[in-house]
Amino acid sequence: MAMNLKKLSQELGLSQTTVSRALNGYPEVNEATRQRVRLAAEKFNYRPNSRAKGLATGRAMMIGHVIPTSTQHEMVNPVFGDFVGGASDAYSQFGYDMMFARVGDLDEANVYRELKAKRSVDGVILQGPLVDDARIPLLNKLGLPYIVHGRSTGISEPYSWVDVNNKRSFQRATEFLIDLGHTRIALVNGLEHMDFARRRREGYVQALKQRGIPIDSALMRSAEMTEVFGHHQTRDMLQGDHPPTAILAASMITAIGVRRAIEEAGLKMGRDISVITHDDDLSYLKNGQDVPIFTATRSSVRKAGEILAGHLIELINEPGRTPIEKMLEAELVVGRSTGPATQGNAT
Amino acid sequence: MAMNLKKLSQELGLSQTTVSRALNGYPEVNEATRQRVRLAAEKFNYRPNSRAKGLATGRAMMIGHVIPTSTQHEMVNPVFGDFVGGASDAYSQFGYDMMFARVGDLDEANVYRELKAKRSVDGVILQGPLVDDARIPLLNKLGLPYIVHGRSTGISEPYSWVDVNNKRSFQRATEFLIDLGHTRIALVNGLEHMDFARRRREGYVQALKQRGIPIDSALMRSAEMTEVFGHHQTRDMLQGDHPPTAILAASMITAIGVRRAIEEAGLKMGRDISVITHDDDLSYLKNGQDVPIFTATRSSVRKAGEILAGHLIELINEPGRTPIEKMLEAELVVGRSTGPATQGNAT
DNA sequence: GAAATCTTCCAAAGCGCTTTGAATGCCCAT
DNA sequence: ATGGGCATTCAAAGCGCTTTGGAAGATTTC
Numbered sequence: 001m002a003m004n005l006k007k008l009s010q011e012l013g014l015s016q017t018t019v020s021r022a023l024n025g026y027p028e029v030n031e032a033t034r035q036r037v038r039l040a041a042e043k044f045n046y047r048p049n050s051r052a053k054g055l056a057t058g059r060a061m062m063i064g065h066v067i068p069t070s071t072q073h074e075m076v077n078p079v080f081g082d083f084v085g086g087a088s089d090a091y092s093q094f095g096y097d098m099m100f101a102r103v104g105d106l107d108e109a110n111v112y113r114e115l116k117a118k119r120s121v122d123g124v125i126l127q128g129p130l131v132d133d134a135r136i137p138l139l140n141k142l143g144l145p146y147i148v149h150g151r152s153t154g155i156s157e158p159y160s161w162v163d164v165n166n167k168r169s170f171q172r173a174t175e176f177l178i179d180l181g182h183t184r185i186a187l188v189n190g191l192e193h194m195d196f197a198r199r200r201r202e203g204y205v206q207a208l209k210q211r212g213i214p215i216d217s218a219l220m221r222s223a224e225m226t227e228v229f230g231h232h233q234t235r236d237m238l239q240g241d242h243p244p245t246a247i248l249a250a251s252m253i254t255a256i257g258v259r260r261a262i263e264e265a266g267l268k269m270g271r272d273i274s275v276i277t278h279d280d281d282l283s284y285l286k287n288g289q290d291v292p293i294f295t296a297t298r299s300s301v302r303k304a305g306e307i308l309a310g311h312l313i314e315l316i317n318e319p320g321r322t323p324i325e326k327m328l329e330a331e332l333v334v335g336r337s338t339g340p341a342t343q344g345n346a347t
Numbered sequence: 348m349a350m351n352l353k354k355l356s357q358e359l360g361l362s363q364t365t366v367s368r369a370l371n372g373y374p375e376v377n378e379a380t381r382q383r384v385r386l387a388a389e390k391f392n393y394r395p396n397s398r399a400k401g402l403a404t405g406r407a408m409m410i411g412h413v414i415p416t417s418t419q420h421e422m423v424n425p426v427f428g429d430f431v432g433g434a435s436d437a438y439s440q441f442g443y444d445m446m447f448a449r450v451g452d453l454d455e456a457n458v459y460r461e462l463k464a465k466r467s468v469d470g471v472i473l474q475g476p477l478v479d480d481a482r483i484p485l486l487n488k489l490g491l492p493y494i495v496h497g498r499s500t501g502i503s504e505p506y507s508w509v510d511v512n513n514k515r516s517f518q519r520a521t522e523f524l525i526d527l528g529h530t531r532i533a534l535v536n537g538l539e540h541m542d543f544a545r546r547r548r549e550g551y552v553q554a555l556k557q558r559g560i561p562i563d564s565a566l567m568r569s570a571e572m573t574e575v576f577g578h579h580q581t582r583d584m585l586q587g588d589h590p591p592t593a594i595l596a597a598s599m600i601t602a603i604g605v606r607r608a609i610e611e612a613g614l615k616m617g618r619d620i621s622v623i624t625h626d627d628d629l630s631y632l633k634n635g636q637d638v639p640i641f642t643a644t645r646s647s648v649r650k651a652g653e654i655l656a657g658h659l660i661e662l663i664n665e666p667g668r669t670p671i672e673k674m675l676e677a678e679l680v681v682g683r684s685t686g687p688a689t690q691g692n693a694t
Numbered sequence: 695g696a697a698a699t700c701t702t703c704c705a706a707a708g709c710g711c712t713t714t715g716a717a718t719g720c721c722c723a724t
Numbered sequence: 725a726t727g728g729g730c731a732t733t734c735a736a737a738g739c740g741c742t743t744t745g746g747a748a749g750a751t752t753t754c
Binding site: 368 | 701703705
């Protein structure tokens with residue numbers, strides 16, 4: 001039933017060598033024969049068996065992603081789909097496939113060791129790096145090509161990464177609110193053992209300090225970035241003694257929860273209270289059509305996936321290359337969720 | 348550097364046969380030797396090369412998913428992550444990996460042909476079936492094991508599927524609203540060439556008909572299920588001559604847009620206007636904590652992924668098996684977004 | 695005590711490809 | 725004529741595993 005090299009070459013009256021070479025574009029084969037081979041391959045719908053090819057070439061033509069199941073629960077990162085979409089755009093361009101390994105937090109190290117030993121992938125993308133992430137030294141030791149989406153504070157060994165300038169973007173967002181007259185600014189952050197969340201907080205804190213605004217730990221909340229979390233924390237703060245007049249949210253989904261709490265409290269976002277969120281520019285959750293719903297620090301995670309994938313392939317093709325380090329800047333888009341601190345809401 | 352069977356067996360002074368058998372649990376090997384082999388394998392961190400193993404056994408131990416890039420744009424389905432998360436739970440239980448192929452709509456047929464010819468997967472999951480989906484006959488012809496997440500109206504050939512009873516759940520939701528006194532009920536549906544959306548409309552229409560409520564095509568909207576779409580359509584309808592007093596939304600994300608439009612219009616959801624949405628129970632977008640935000644037809648897409656994956660493996664292990672057909676029922680959870688039709692909003 | 699039966703292990707073939715090293719035929723310079 | 729150079733093609737080895745078909749000893753059976 002299934003066509004293979006042997007049968008195809010018999011069909012053509014050629015050796016396997018010649019057929020293989022013809023199909024792979026080697027120069028030492030007559031153009032006429034090459035055409036003949038191509039036609040026959042087409043006709044019999046022949047494609048080289050990928051496992052056999054991989055075995056012979058020593059390349060899997062496969063990239064591994066370890067699904068970043070959130071540390072705490074069974075949560076799948078909402079950013080996952082778009083990131084993968086972007087990455088796969090790049091992979092397919094170069095003939096790579098992508099595979100996924102899922103894993104509890106416990107044995108993630110083993111997954112990498114296994115991917116390496118089984119030789120099932122040519123490289124991996126490391127997502128969701130933590131502060132001081134142990135996976136980086138491990139991957140360096142294993143010698144499996146990889147690239148990190150984000151960075152890891154505290155790791156001194158060199159490694160390749162692509163990251164958004166989280167610190168600067170949250171610093172700018174905070175300054176923007178300060179310029180509008182806000183002084184009680186809350187941060188509804190992601191989990192702060194995640195490196196990106198840590199950096200965002202640094203940006204926020206630094207902006208406040210530079211402007212001489214006191215840091216109030218009651219206004220700094222941190223947890224998994226769900227809608228419910230945004231709602232809960234916002235409601236809590238609004239019911240407190242010194243409610244914030246502005247809120248920085250970690251993601252669109254969190255921001256939606258923030259908005260829900262604001263509206264439940266009978267306030268109007270953008271008038272009574274300002275909100276800025278980070279926006280990953282998710283395909284299924286656009287920040288409004290023309291005018292953005294939320295003022296936001298925007299950076300496409302899909303594009304990030306594409307960039308990371310491209311660089312990973314470079315690293316695979318050029319082993320021993322000096323590490324790639326690439327910083328992406330988020331843009332600050334101004335929407336309808338921010339406004340000046342008014343008498344009514346100023347403290 | 349890399350350990351392989353040959354080296355390992357030399358190290359042990361055994362034949363490759365025996366080592367292979369010891370590791371794979373065959374009975375014809377002495378328990379003492381088996382232990383010795385296991386220890387050595389552990390020590391040298393040996394794992395069989397997956398491509399070589401696949402070549403020898405004829406099984407890829409890999410399942411293919413074709414990323415359902417939405418027909419129109421570059422949108423990645425928000426449900427993707429959770430579905431995959433569930434599926435991979437099942438795969439890892441049976442030692443399967445999963446891979447992704449991304450594809451423009453044009454050549455999706457070729458992707459399947461290629462997966463088959465390259466023998467890179469043992470089976471595939473077909474997501475997002477359309478009405479009259481041509482991929483089903485194709486896959487039947489190819490003889491590649493597969494299972495469909497959903498069904499395809501108009502296809503008469505047998506095929507395996509797992510689906511939510513979309514028609515019934517939307518029928519029930521509609522009846523629920525009618526019971527509350529609503530008669531002007533809008534449907535903000537997904538794209539209706541998608542089979543699930545088609546069935547939901549059928550359920551909606553049938554409920555209205557059975558209760559003798561006229562169908563108003565101005566209240567039936569259909570597009571990709573984004574937040575912006577929900578907002579846009581709702582605003583449009585609320586500004587019309589005969590605004591609806593209740594809205595059925597196709598997904599949580601759409602419903603969030605619906606709510607935004609309602610609030611912008613100065614109305615209060617659950618009091619002035621009722622909303623029911625379908626809720627896929629996404630891990631990152633829970634429908635509230637204790638009391639649901641939205642009254643909803645709920646069905647976990649993560650669980651669906653798990654079930655589908657499990658059945659696909661059955662189909663792979665038992666070729667020629669009679670097709671699997673499994674219907675899941677959504678539950679109707681009552682939240683704060685629905686209430687009786689009042690004088691104020693009744694038409 | 696010889697034949698039959700287990701138990702335990704092994705050599706070698708085969709999975710479907712790529713690639714090395716060599717062979718064949720042809721043309722041109724010597 | 726003769727041999728070098730070039731363009732084409734091929735046979736066979738090798739990638740790392742599983743599995744078939746023995747084989748050698750140990751054990752049992754009559």
